[in-house]
Amino acid sequence: MSAPLRPYRAEPVWVPWLFLSPFLLTFGVFLVWPLVQSCLLAFQQTFGPRSTAWVGLDNFTFMLGDPLFWKAVRNTFIFAAGSVFLQLPLSLGLALLLNRPGIKGRAFFRLIFFAPSLVGLVFVGLLFGLLFAPLTGLVNTVLHDLFPSFNPEFPWLQVHVMPALILAALWLYVGFNMVYFLAALQSVPPELMEAAALDGAGPWDRFRHVILPEIMPVATFVVLLSLLGSLQLFELPFVLLNGAGPDNRGLTIVMYLYNTGFVTGDLGYASAIGWALALLMAGFAVIQRWFNRRQEA
Amino acid sequence: MTPSQRRFLQLAPVYAGLILFGILTCVPFAWLLCAAFKNNADIFASNFLPLGDGFLGVAWDRLTVRHFGRLFGDLGLGRAMINSIFLASTAALLATFCCALAGYALAKFRFAGQGFVQSLVLAALVIPGPLLLAPGYKLLFDLGLLDTYAGLLLPGLAPAFGVFLFRQAMINAVPATLIESARIDGAGEIRIFFTIVVPLVRPMIGAYLIIVFLGAWNNFIGPQIVLQDSTSFPLSVAINQLRGLYGTDYGLIMAGTLVSIAPVLALFLLLQKEFISGLTSGAVKG
CATH class of the missing domain: 1.10.3720.10 (MetI-like)
Known part of the structure; x- marks a missing residue:
């Protein structure tokens, strides 16, 4: 014990604030400030960022009677329903298949199913635009090969706008959501499954009474993520349909916000639409929390 | 039947489902990969690779990189x-x-x-x-x-x-x-x-x-x-x-x-x- 211990140096007070400064600065400048601005803008009418005029509640009263806004809401909800009722059951089904004991090549299949979710929405839009194209698209050429009476010039993106969008999103997100379900399934205790099987529970009973309650927190989280993502749908229809599609059948809430703010130049009404969207999203988040709490009780 | 055979038979439908969905997932990628190398006539004429009398019945010589040349060129x-x-x-x-x-x-x-x-x-x-x-x-x-x-x-x-x-x-x-x-x-x-x-x-x-x-x-x-x-x-x-x-x-x-x-x-x-x-x-x- 000859060498004297160096005095203990406490952590300096300014260090955490220095480390947090990039976050705090961008939070203040690019989040809080625009958020405040957005509250103000929602009560203004603008023509581009330069000229603005106060209009009180006009944006909101106009919105309530704006047929295009409601059309966008309706389209967005149809898409969200497609995500929740088609995509997620398929994701869960695939996860259940992959989670079967004794399956080989699990990592390989997971990799394949997951790969589409790396492709950006813009590129998925382009790819499916080509797949659904008349004469050259794979959808029409295969259908024509199988059923020679099928018209190879059938314009999917003119006739079946929503199914095309939902199918493209299905390809993109099924594997992504499957990864979450698979992680949840892998955390179900195997003893629980064995006990249920010993008690004579069939596959459906085991799914309904053992697996489903165990994965419920993750499942409601994935449903919420999927709903919130669907509500913010923009790029996929924007690129796939090259705009809102025939008769605005592919117009979504965020696309309407984009068109209003950046094509028409009314950042005020665009902000009001943004608040309506935020309200819808908050509503779904509240429902999810309420549902989870009821499950736990 | 040995246990391993029974096990395989039990899992066969599971594998079939996984493989089917795996193929469906890959088809858009494969189609894109093929189409990017086809000339404009073959894009209309064939689904994946152009058919011909080359190796595996594919007309490899009709594939082209001219789309990439145009993209990265002018x-x-x-x-x-x-x-x-x-x-x-x-x-x-x-x-x-x-x-x-x-x-x-x-x-x-x-x-x-x-x-x-x-x-x-x-x-x-x-x-x-x-x-x-x-x-x-x-x-x-x-x-x-x-x-x-x-x-x-x-x-x-x-x-x-x-x-x-x-x-x-x-x-x-x-x-x-x-x-x-x-x-x-x-x-x-x-x-x-x-x-x-x-x-x-x-x-x-x-x-x-x-x-x-x-x-x-x-x-x-x-x-x-x-x-x-x-x-x-x-x-x-x-x-x-x-x-x-x-x-x-x-x-x-x-x-x-x-x-x-x-x-x-x-x-x-x-x-x-x-x-x-x-x-x-x-x-x-x-």
Whole structure:
């Protein structure tokens, strides 16, 4: 014990604030400030960022009677329903298949199913635009090969706008959501499954009474993520349909916000639409929390 | 029947389902890959590869790279690709560095106002992005950052999602005693961060780099709104413009889509383990 211990140096007070400064600065400048601005803008009418005029509640009263806004809401909800009722059951089904004991090549299949979710929405839009194209698209050429009476010039993106969008999103997100379900399934205790099987529970009973309650927190989280993502749908229809599609059948809430703010130049009404969207999203988040709490009780 | 045969028969339908869905997942990729190399006549004439009398009944000699030649030649897509690489890697490096720093501060320091900052992070997580589009555009206009890369990169400098991920990762992965003993040994705070903290959360750093890189590479609405000069466009915006101009030149658009998604798929194949573990570790706990 000859060498004297160096005095203990406490952590300096300014260090955490220095480390947090990039976050705090961008939070203040690019989040809080625009958020405040957005509250103000929602009560203004603008023509581009330069000229603005106060209009009180006009944006909101106009919105309530704006047929295009409601059309966008309706389209967005149809898409969200497609995500929740088609995509997620398929994701869960695939996860259940992959989670079967004794399956080989699990990592390989997971990799394949997951790969589409790396492709950006813009590129998925382009790819499916080509797949659904008349004469050259794979959808029409295969259908024509199988059923020679099928018209190879059938314009999917003119006739079946929503199914095309939902199918493209299905390809993109099924594997992504499957990864979450698979992680949840892998955390179900195997003893629980064995006990249920010993008690004579069939596959459906085991799914309904053992697996489903165990994965419920993750499942409601994935449903919420999927709903919130669907509500913010923009790029996929924007690129796939090259705009809102025939008769605005592919117009979504965020696309309407984009068109209003950046094509028409009314950042005020665009902000009001943004608040309506935020309200819808908050509503779904509240429902999810309420549902989870009821499950736990 | 031996037990292993029985086991196989039980699992056969499961494998059939998995393989069927795997093929359906791959078909769009395979079709795109084939179509990008076909001449315009073969795009109309064949589904995948053009049929002929070459090896495996495919007319290999009819395949062409002229779509790529046009894209990178007179259409200048090489510029867009360099822009994309620059934007995505800069965004990834900046965001990972800033988020790791902030996450470290929240996970391993005790200071007045800590709880407040943590609730700010959580609040930032739930603010919907589209709400900020219109006022964010106005802000960039006021700051003179429209049509600059700074206007695109600065708002994403330290995303709350990343701060949250790194805080979660560091709470358990970084022992406080290690930091204390480094301080006693006289190491500076910045040095502690780089030599002790960063190596301990290396997997998280890898995962987050890829997450941000992918997000920036695939980002469309940001550059579409912020950038005006077409020489500064990344691939996402440039390709969509190209489609507007040459929409019926299917081979060209397919080749362009292929070069836009091939780099991220290759990156993912190289780093998939880190990516998937990072993705689920951050989200499923919530």
